[in-house]
Amino acid sequence: MKKVMLTLVFAAAITTISAQNKTEENNKLDFNKWSVELSGGFNKPQRPMSEGYFTSTPSPYVADLGVRYMFNNKFGLKADFGYNSFTGKNNSLDFDTKYYRADIQAVANLGRIMNFETWTNTIGLLGHAGFGLAQLEDQNSALKDRMGNFIAGVTGQIKLSNRLVLTGDFTTILNTNQNIAFDAASTANTRGFGGILFNGTVGLTVYLGKNAKHADWIVDNGGEIDALKKRIADIETSMLDTDKDGVADYLDEEPNTVSGVMVNTKGKSIDLNNNNIPDELESYLVKTYGKDQSKTTPDNNELIKNLINGDYVCTYFDYNKTTPTNVSTEGIDFILNYLRKNPSSSVEIIGHADELGRSAYNDKLSNDRAVNVKNTLIKAGINESRLKVVGAGEDTSVDKDSDAARKLVRKVTFRVK
Known part of the structure; x- marks a missing residue:
């Protein structure tokens, strides 16, 4: 026993x-x-x-x-x-x-x-x-x-x-x-x-x-089953086409394309002159704010304001630079035309920087970019009281390790008031 x-x-x-x-x-x-x-x-x-x-x-x-x-x-x-x-x-x-x-x-x-x-x-x-x-x-x-x-x-x-x-x-x-x-x-x-x-x-x-x-x-x-479920959920999510341009989000290199603008197979709006403004939008803006501005209607004016505030008109910068790239100065021209056509409007000039470098330096860099654009508009005859500079600092919305993605956030955007 x-x-x-x-x-x-x-x-x-x-x-x-x-x-x-x-x-x-x-x-x-x-x-x-x-x-x-x-x-x-x-x-x-x-x-x-x-x-x-x-x-x-x-x-x-x-x-x-x-x-x-x-x-x-x-x-x-x-x-x-x-x-x-x-x-x-x-x-x-x-x-x-x-x-x-x-x-x-x-x-x-x-x-x-x-x-x-x-x-x-x-x-x-x-x-x-x-x-x-x-x-x-x-x-x-x-x-x-x-x-x-x-x-x-x-x-x-x-x-x-x-x-x-x-x-x-x-x-x-x-x-x-x-x-x-x-x-x-x-x-x-x-x-x-x-x-x-x-x-x-x-x-x-x-x-x-x-x-x-x-x-x-x-x-x-x-964790294998949970990982598989997450992968399936990610695939289902990535198959969405948020901007309705016909290209799934996971393939879309420009996920916020303006509605109705033609895009290529990667979901990027067609921009043959490489000034970072979709050709169809640029054509519309030129027609609206070109030499013959007398044809502009109130409805068109409100649409333009929404497009500007939606970041479809931007000015881009090279790495660690405060001077706009040559192909993106047309964005400043559009804002200049808008302010001349609408003398009661004012605009916020919002500077951005990528995540490379120290945050304090990037805060200053984003502000300096906005100041540069402001000075250009002042030299063109826009009263300084109508222009407000905002340094937004680092833009963390894109992949920090992607050079192409970082180019998209080194920019100045505008908010019409």
């Missing part, structure tokens, strides 16, 4: 250490670990049975109470206590014996190991095995037989809620050093695992804890 106890303790210790070492990361997940299991059903003692003694197939009764702790969503331990009643049936000689046992078992969540979550979220499967002690008692005498046992079985699960699960279990128990038959009518004197008992039960498992789910139903595949 001492050897059996030592074996039991050793097996439990090894299981615990192994589970803890393998699942240190999973322990960080928020899930309930404790549960209480209650079940009842039928049994069939297979051997040893005395000649002329037998039970019905199956025969009542079995009762089982267990407490389980899961280290993670795949492995755990449980302690359980069982009761079996054996009585003679039909043509058997009469007998009445009781069987009591206590076991510690390792538990494997086969449903998670075999990825049941790929086809169901309500059906689970547990495997369990361990060692324990048992006692067989004859109710018609004072005869008692103490023995060790090895127990193994599988438990099917149907999740009723996050707190309650319906279970069905089939378990095999092997007794060692069983000295009397299950009917207590003869001696067995078996030194090895000579006693065999089958149990089939139906029961309920109640999950304990403050979290929403128990470890039995937590899915953890090293």
Whole structure:
């Protein structure tokens, strides 16, 4: 008996250490670990049975109470206590014996190991095995037989809620050093695992804890499923065409193209003279604010204001420069024409810089760019009171590591007031 106890303790210790070492990361997940299991059903003692003694197939009764702790969503331990009643049936000689046992078992969540979550979220499967002690008692005498046992079985699960699960279990128990038959009518004197008992039960498992789910139903595949879901969501998002130019956002190098402007296969508006103003928009602006400004209507004027405030008219700068590039000075000309046509309007001149360099320096650089444009407009005859400089500092809306993207944020934009 001492050897059996030592074996039991050793097996439990090894299981615990192994589970803890393998699942240190999973322990960080928020899930309930404790549960209480209650079940009842039928049994069939297979051997040893005395000649002329037998039970019905199956025969009542079995009762089982267990407490389980899961280290993670795949492995755990449980302690359980069982009761079996054996009585003679039909043509058997009469007998009445009781069987009591206590076991510690390792538990494997086969449903998670075999990825049941790929086809169901309500059906689970547990495997369990361990060692324990048992006692067989004859109710018609004072005869008692103490023995060790090895127990193994599988438990099917149907999740009723996050707190309650319906279970069905089939378990095999092997007794060692069983000295009397299950009917207590003869001696067995078996030194090895000579006693065999089958149990089939139906029961309920109640999950304990403050979290929403128990470890039995937590899915953890090293973040792979979450990563795949995120990738799918990103793809769905990237397939959107926010600016409705016919090019999906993930391919669109100019995601905010003005509506109706022709774009190339990369979603960029057509700009043959490379002055950073779409040719169709530029053509419209020239017609509206060209030499013959008498044709401008109030409706057209409001549209132009919206286009300017939408950053479709800009002035761009080279890296670390405060002087506009040659091809982008036309943006200043458009603003100049607008202010001349609308003497009651004023404008904010907003300077921007990319993220390279120190933030304090970029703040000054963005302000100096706006000041340069302001001075150009003053020299062209615009009253200084109508011009306000704003240093917006670094523009972090684009990829810092992309040279092409950084070119788009080294600019001055305008806000008509």
